[in-house]
Amino acid sequence: MTLDVYTLFVCELYVTLFLVIIMFFAWRGAQYDRTLGYLCLALCLTLSGLWLSSLRANGALFFPVVAGNMLILVAYGILLNAFRAFRGAACGYGWLLGMTLWAVLCLFPAFYHSLPKRVLVSALLCVIYTALMIRELYRTRTILPVTWWPAQLLLWVHIVFNLMRILMDAGVASSQYGAIGGSTFSVWVIIESILLVIGLNFTFLAMVNERNQLQYKQASLLDPLTGVWNRRALFQQAEKCRQQCKRSRQPLSVLLFDLDHFKSINDRFGHTQGDRTLINFCQIAQGHMPLEGWFARLGGEEFAAVMIVEKAQALVIAELIRSETAQAQPDGVDYTVSIGVASDGGGSLNVGNLMTEADDALYRAKARGRNCVVDAREIHQNPPTLATGLSA
């Protein structure tokens, strides 16, 4: 099979131009996401570099060899910045090094007129830039659990190809003297770079999409003020706990918390201090969650926790939270919390019923003067006056 270098080159120009257009709209559609912006810029520079390298066919040397390759090396640097921007890092100046090195080397006629030397340096720089991109990508593995893998694969294929190029492309000038490199290996360089730009575009779109999806999902489950889970997250988790407890017949406990006279804290110390008090309470409560315990803000000064522990342990945890809160005094502000606790031994579990029971117990805790823990079941079994809430 003979692959015509000019036909491939036109294909490459067309594909790259088309990808520039796609990426430009993707960038705008993603609210001017920096990563996609860098990628779009890298593609524009690649397109310009490719076009300049085609001037080799007219016998020109300066534009294809110096300017064309410099543009392509800047594109590599900007691609590296796209990976850095993806993980929120600043750009630095390292991305300019490849282009600068090439410009300096071109000042030496022994390099400028030697195709094998140019092929060697160009392939080496591609390997170095790609290795740096792999390093950047490696740092994003925690925020990119899925697309991290295809992105790695794509970059490793590019490294292997360029290493093969160093070994196999002796820089023999092609009889079809034309675009990119000008050696007999050019056909493979063009094919690989077409596949690379297509692969990179899809990979970056998938990466940005995955990161955004995870961010949106997280934002929809977290309370923005305190950073703890919100009502939606807690109810999702409660349903998982219910299923787990039902299967393994484990006890499930629900704790409802309500800060006492919180309105008066806002009135006396201001809303900002009120916010700080809410954050302080969340830190205290989070610090007492057991291994299988989840805490959330339901709204305002109301919080809840679901935990796979039996009633006795849930009451101990509630009392620890209550007493630590009463002693906390964030910024000199005294505040207390009332807590209702409901538990199920693992039989006919119903989270809705447990919530209602805990809410009932919380109501009783408020009625008993606040700053206390009340166990829902004991309220039902005993007259209110004998309820075994752990009063402060």
Ligand SMILES: Nc1nc2c(ncn2[C@@H]2O[C@H](COP(=O)(O)OP(=O)(O)OP(=O)(O)O)[C@@H](O)[C@H]2O)c(=O)[nH]1
């Ligand atoms: N600072 C601050 N205050 C909030 C926030 N959300 C709700 N609040 C306030 O919380 C207060 C709740 O007041 P109430 O429902 O009357 O309850 P309370 O004063 O705590 O009284 P008891 O619950 O009966 O002890 C209101 O003044 C709300 O404005 C918030 O995000 N930040």
